[in-house]
Amino acid sequence: MRSHILKNITWLGAASLAVKPFWIFFLVSLSPRLLGTYEYGVLSAALALATMAGSFSDLGMSQYTLREVARHPEHAGTFFSNFIPLRSTLLFAGILVAVIAAYLMHYTPDGLLAVVFAGFYWSMENLLYYVRVYFRAFEILRVEAISTVLEKAIxxxxxxxMLWxxxxxxxxxxxxxxxxxxxxxxxxxxxxxxLAPFRLRAFTFSFLRPTLPAMxxxxxxxxxxxxxxxxDLVMIEVMLGEVPTGQYAQAYRILQALGLIPFVVAYSALFPRLSATYQETNPSAFRRLLYQGLAGLGGTGMLTALALTWLAPFIIHLLVPDPGFAPAIQTLRILAxxxxxxxxxxxxxxxxxxMNRHRLPILTLALATLLNIGANVLVIPRYGIDGAALVTVLSEVFITAVYATYYAFFMPWPAYSPRPFDTHL
Incomplete structure (x- = not known):
């Protein structure tokens, strides 16, 4: 089992490492160089607003599909045929929400058009993310690796x-x-x-009715x-303007690029294996896999943070020599x-x-979001983008502390209980 997981991580990790430098160069170096702080702030704010407006479109179907198709691969076509039309409809609604929100925030005509294109880009990316769930559920990350290279290149x-x-x-x-x-x-x-034959006639509300409550x-x-x-990006744009947004985004994009590491290990490689191990009611194997993952990711995270703190001036100046982006150096040191x-x-x-334990993440994220927004309202006007970065760090500390405390002291090992999908098909 361990060799199969490592092979999957190697395939996806190698592909990501091959294309990530080009993606970072495009989004974090070439774009700010050619756009400048103002236009780069417009681009970053439009992407952030479109992402927030369409975030409801998933409805949990990505993680639900991954978990259930990993357990029941024979029903992949049923999931695909029902969730692709549903997700596409919700994504279109998300674009409309983003445009309405931009209009209410008095975006310029060019800004509104930027939000439209950002919404369409994010919708396609979001749909692609869902399609790749099937690669992970069937544990064929070699195909996802090829897909990743193709995506970034095109x-x-x-x-x-268009930028040039x-x-x-x-x-x-x-x-x-x-x-x-x-x-x-x-x-x-x-x-x-x-993997999952699409049949329009398989779309039925009798499938969606019992799955929606679980999703x-x-x-x-x-x-x-x-x-x-x-x-934070949207709040900075509203409260400070496009230029500080561009400066903050320069540091934020670097951390966003590094988010590939926990994504590949936690979501792509370990999530389907943890789901299957839980169904097998094997607590020792589950805990062993979790602790090994925590040790590896935690050590990688600490070393990366130390490197970013030390190399922040070199990284920012290398990516964008423009002195207008100099404030991003201190922001990167904090966000690291x-x-x-x-x-x-x-x-x-x-x-x-x-483990089908949804309540704790929901409550924790809801509280962290409220605290994050409230703290940013107080901090951004006085301390600017560095204050927003510090709030982000404290929010991540809070979330991790709650998760670790609950798992260590309050997490029982319940017997596997079927979710609605297990019983209605």
Whole structure:
């Protein structure tokens, strides 16, 4: 089992490492260099607003599908045929919500158009994320690795073309959205042919009615996660303007790129295995797998934070020599210390979800989101982007402490109990 997990991590990790430098160069170096602080702030704020507005679209179906298809691979086609139409409809609604929110916040016409393209880009990326769930459920991360390389290559090419031609955030987002739409379509067709046959006649409310109550807790947790991680960028744009938003985004994007590490280990490799181990009611194997993951991710997170703290001036100046981005150096030094806690909390989160324990992540994320927003209202006007970064660090510490305390002292090992899907098919 361990060799299979390591092989999957190796495939996806190698592919991500191959393309991530090009993605970082495009989004964190080339884009701010050619756009400048103002336009880069427009791009970052539009992406953050579109992501927040559409965060409800998942409804928990990604994690629910991963967990249930890992347990019942023979029903993959039923999930695919029902959730693709549902998700597509919700994503379109998310674009409308983002545009309405931008209009109410008095965005300029160019800003509104940027939000439209950002919404379409994020919707395609979100749909692609769901399609890749099937690669993880069947534990064929080699295919996901190929998909990842294809995605980054095409999106970067289309985005760079428009960035170079226009030097505007709006049309850069349009190029990225076009590339993402193509990649998502290719992946949809592949999964429908090889893993989960799409049959429109299989779409039925008799499937959705019992699954929605089981998914909604996961959906709430996912919504709160997205809202919690994006609200600072939107608040900075509203309270301080586009230039500070661009400076904060420069540091934030570096941490966002590093988020690949806990994603590959916790969500892509360990989540399906933890779900299957829990169903087998094997607590010793479950705990062993969890503790090994925590040790590896925690150590990686600490070393990464130390390196970022020390190398922050070099990293920022290397990526963007423009002195307008100099304030991002101190912001990066602060935000770096979110990473160890993000690594740990990500694995605790998937452990709770794999055990069908949704309430604690929902309550914890809801409280952390409220505390984060409240603290930012007080801190951003006085301490600027560095204050927002410190609030983010403290929020991650809070989430990790709650998860670890609950698991260590209050987490029983219940017998496996079937969810609605197990009993109605």
């Amino acid at each position: 999106v970067i090419a289309c985005g760079t073309l 031609q226009t030097r505007q955030a709006t049309w850069t987002l349009a190029g990225m959205a076009t590339g993402m739409a193509f990649v998502t379509t290719v992946n949809l067709v592949w999964v429908a042919r090889h 909604i807790p996961l959906g709430i947790a996912g919504f709160l996660t997205v809202f919690y991680t994006r609200t 210390w979110t990473f160890p806690f993000t690594c740990l909390s990500s694995l605790f989160y998937v452990a709770f979800i794999s």
